[in-house]
Amino acid sequence: MVRKSYVLKHWQLYIMLILPLAYFFVFKYLPIYGVTIAFKDFNVFKGISASEWVGLEVFKDIFSQKSFYVALRNTFMLNGLDLVFGFPAPIILAICLNELRLQKFKKVAQTMLYLPHFISWVIIGGIVYQVFATNYGMINLLLEDLGIGPIPFLSEKNAWLATYTSVGIWQSVGWGSIIYLAAITGINKELYEAAEVDGASRLRRIWHITIPGIRTTIIVLFILKIGDMVDIGFDRPFIIGNVMVRDYSDVLSTYIYRIGLQSGQFSTATAVGLFQAVVGLVFILTANYVSKKTTDEGII
Amino acid sequence: MKALKRMGSLLFTVTLCFALIVGCSSNSTGTGNNNSEGSKSTTTPRSNQDSNKNESKERVKLRVEVFDRGNAPEGLTVTNNLMTEYVQKNFGDPNNIDIEYVAIPRSEEINSLNVQMAAGTAPDLIFTYNEGAAYSWAQQGGLTDLGPIIDEHGPNIKNYLADSLQYGVFEGTQYAVVARRVNLQKYSSLIRKDWLDQLQLPVPTTTEETYETLKAFKESNLGGQRTIPLSFALAPDSYEPVIWSFIKEQSDEARYLRSVTIGSREYPILMDGHKDALQFLNKLYNEGLLDQDFALDKDKKKKEENFVNGYTGLYMADTGTAFGGGENSVVMTLEGNVEGAEVVPVLPWTDFEGKNRQPAYNPSGMYIMVPSFSERAEEAVKYLNWMAQDEVIQYMAFGEEGLHHDLVNGYPVGNSSEEAQKLLFNSGDMLIITNGIDFGSPEKNNEYNALSVVEKHREIATISREYANKDAVSQPIKFEKPLDSEAKYSVVMLEKYEELLVKSIMAKPDSFDQTYEAALKDFMDTAGNEVIQERTAMYEAMK
Structure with missing residues (x-):
């Protein structure tokens, strides 16, 4: 009885919830039905239900393809690099920004650092080519004048990986730091004052107050990031990659694009997508479990 | 599945009603379902109309x-x-x-x-x-x-x-x-006449002469520091003319069994001479005779830019593109940008018989x-x-x-x-x-093509087009029906082929063999073997 009256009393709230729920239902849950394509010999003209079941045939086909493993390896490699170099970057930046005294400068710096986040990858790709091309790129022209040989930023494996990672950091570091900055503002100022009185140096304060203060945030984001290990954006590897480094720039998303959209093999593409989702789920659950065991923080 | 759909539409309807209640002014004729298929709503009159086919007055x-x-x-x-x-x-x-x-x-x-x-x-x-x-x-x-x-x-x-x-x-x-x-006609080449004159060289007529000419261009840096003796992009108009001129096999059998069709082009990947062609390009690359950044230039924009800015000595392009566009044609732009620039058509590549074998369209x-x-x-x-x-x-x-x-x-x-x-x-x-x-005959078509070019280039444009016809072979060679494997792998094969090109051309000369073999093996393992198998089977059946 009590419960019912509560619902009746706040019925507007429930009505308002319908839209977001409908969104998730229609756009996130209904399409799950389409996953069945992965187990069918999908004929686009017959439709999903009329296509024949083929069991795990499609998966067998994928797991026998060398290019699939290459794409999978590259996905882990590029995401791994992002995790090692890209994940700490916004934390360090947020801590640095936090230590700034001059508020005006801090604001300006922040805004400038956010900006790249709003530039589309297509445009960044254009800039990257202008700046890093071996022969006519700005940096290499400069190096040439300095008498240093051209560095193949875009065509040699290791140089390309460095370019890929650093461009990614440049693009996202400012944006990523927002959430940490917000977490830092939540730390009690008295702790800093007390530490200062006790004679703690700046580094000590960062180490013993700031970092523990944002630990929860770091862990939550870290778990999410781990869950995304098999999931990789399409634009960045697709645009910054080129033929010379395709052995390293071809990732699952570009693989799916090529197989699914360009070659019209929807079953294969769906199967890879499903595989990606399952591995992603395993990763995120594992990360969460480990984190709960070791630090007592988790997201589920 | 039906139940799912019904639920979906129900939910959608509810949502839509909600939107209406909240203060949408639109009329209430549409239910959720109708709305989601907006573009199809015209199908309703269509079906009525099918019964009285031809003389239908309905629009x-x-x-x-x-x-x-x-x-x-x-x-x-x-x-x-x-x-x-x-x-x-x-x-x-x-x-x-x-x-x-x-x-x-x-x-x-x-x-x-x-x-x-x-x-x-x-x-x-x-x-x-x-x-x-x-x-x-x-x-x-x-x-x-x-x-x-x-x-x-x-x-x-x-x-x-x-x-x-x-x-x-x-x-x-x-x-x-x-x-x-x-x-x-598929491809045409132009060479900078003013450069040749400066070096007192004739227009090259064989691959060997072309190579020497390119070297001379490089040595005297006629286009300044950024001289690119041979234009090159990661596009068919750059690699096809060169590669086909190295192919030593011409029989239909070889074309059926040792080449593959990717999209609308024939790639003589297993034919005798294919490797030599890439080795030649590898030599050009390592000697700095072709565009060092070619692998980044898939849309040919850089290639054209380099040419109109006067950096390029020998320019290969799709037939007609250099002279198309009237006053704004590529050649006109070059002449406007670089004083004294002059081009002449050239047939730079010769095959083992001294012919200018090159691809043509079906x-x-x-x-x-x-x-x-x-x-x-x-x-x-x-x-x-x-x-x-x-x-x-x-x-x-x-x-x-x-x-x-x-x-x-x-x-x-x-x-x-x-x-x-x-x-x-x-x-x-x-x-x-x-x-x-x-216009009825090749001669008339040529006459028309010439007229569409600005007057001062008409003659060389015509010669250039004629050159593109010389020893040209219609490609690709066709089976009775397209191959399943080629349809399936067309995108994958093109990417692998581009990798093969880029890797072998950019390899150090002493590791060329190794690189080429590895890349070829990769191509064959990914898709090539399956395609060649199907081609062989189909060819046997055809005989």
Whole structure:
């Protein structure tokens, strides 16, 4: 009885919830039905239900393809690099920004650092080519004048990986730091004052107050990031990659694009997508479990 | 599944009602379902109409694909311009048809058609140059058999295309109408005459001489610090002419068994000479004779830029592109940018017999098709039939005399006025029944092609086009039907082939062998072996 009256009393709230729920239902849950394509010999003209079941045939086909493993390896490699170099970057930046005294400068710096986040990858790709091309790129022209040989930023494996990672950091570091900055503002100022009185140096304060203060945030984001290990954006590897480094720039998303959209093999593409989702789920659950065991923080 | 759908629509309806309550002013005729299929709502009158076919007085809608290349003049779009108005007025209105053009981005053609075919929203009349895609739709039952409809409604089509109609027959069924291609020349090369004069060198006539000339260009840095003796991009117009000139096998058997077809091109990947060709390019690359950044230049923009800025000595491009565009042609731009620049046509590459073996097009253009779910197949054929008339072709290609073109020696030559630009900017994508205009004979076509070039370049443009015909071989060689494996792997093969090219050309000379073999093995393992197997089987069956 009590419960019912509560619902009746706040019925507007429930009505308002319908839209977001409908969104998730229609756009996130209904399409799950389409996953069945992965187990069918999908004929686009017959439709999903009329296509024949083929069991795990499609998966067998994928797991026998060398290019699939290459794409999978590259996905882990590029995401791994992002995790090692890209994940700490916004934390360090947020801590640095936090230590700034001059508020005006801090604001300006922040805004400038956010900006790249709003530039589309297509445009960044254009800039990257202008700046890093071996022969006519700005940096290499400069190096040439300095008498240093051209560095193949875009065509040699290791140089390309460095370019890929650093461009990614440049693009996202400012944006990523927002959430940490917000977490830092939540730390009690008295702790800093007390530490200062006790004679703690700046580094000590960062180490013993700031970092523990944002630990929860770091862990939550870290778990999410781990869950995304098999999931990789399409634009960045697709645009910054080129033929010379395709052995390293071809990732699952570009693989799916090529197989699914360009070659019209929807079953294969769906199967890879499903595989990606399952591995992603395993990763995120594992990360969460480990984190709960070791630090007592988790997201589920 | 049904239950799911019902639930979905129920939810959607509820949502929509909610939106209405909240203060939407729109009328309440649509339920959730209707709304979500907005574009299909016109299907309702269609089905009633099917029963009284031909002489129907009811107006129907025909949706036709058109490429969007982003080149429409200001204020116009590819779906709404003077030409679409012309078609509506002259074909649509008399036949009680509303023509709706559907823009498909040129570079995303296959992706968007694949998606639209799968979703059942593709236009009634679609076209593509990609035979593999056309075949794979046909195979899955996605295309309408046009044979009987053409018999009934397409006399002009039959007349106009005659033998070319056979290119659209897959396994005995006319799944596509294949446009005619008039100009079959593929690639042309130009060399900087002023550079040759400065070095007192003749125009090279053999591969060996060309190589020496390129070296001389490099040594004297005639284009400044950034001299690029040989233009090169990661595009067929750069690698095909060179590669084919190294191929030592010419029999049909070799072409069936040791080359593969990717898209509309033949790649002699296993033929004797293929490796030599790449080794030669590798040598050019390592000696700095070809564009060092070629692998980044897939759209050929850099290649053209380098040429018009005067950095390039020997320029290879698709036939006609260097002189096309009247006053703004590539060569005109070069002459404007670099004082004293002068070019002459050249046949730079010779094969083992001293011939200039090079690829040429088949006389077939794009594949025009009607999806099986379309209910407007008849109207689509009527549309093509209407287009296949001389006066329509004339208008769609050249517009009106005096306004859009002038008659020169009896040929309609575009006057590059604003009016002409407005009407004809995408003429090739609208006049889909033919690719290029046929004036009746190759000589006449050449004469016309020459007239469309600015006067001072007419002569060299003509020679350049003639050169492109020399020892040219129509490609690709065709089986009775496209191959399943080639349709499946066309994208993958092209990528692997590009990798093969880039890796072997950019390898250090002493590791060339190793790199080439590894990349070739990769190509074969990924798709090549399967394709060659199918080709062999099919060839055996054909014998």
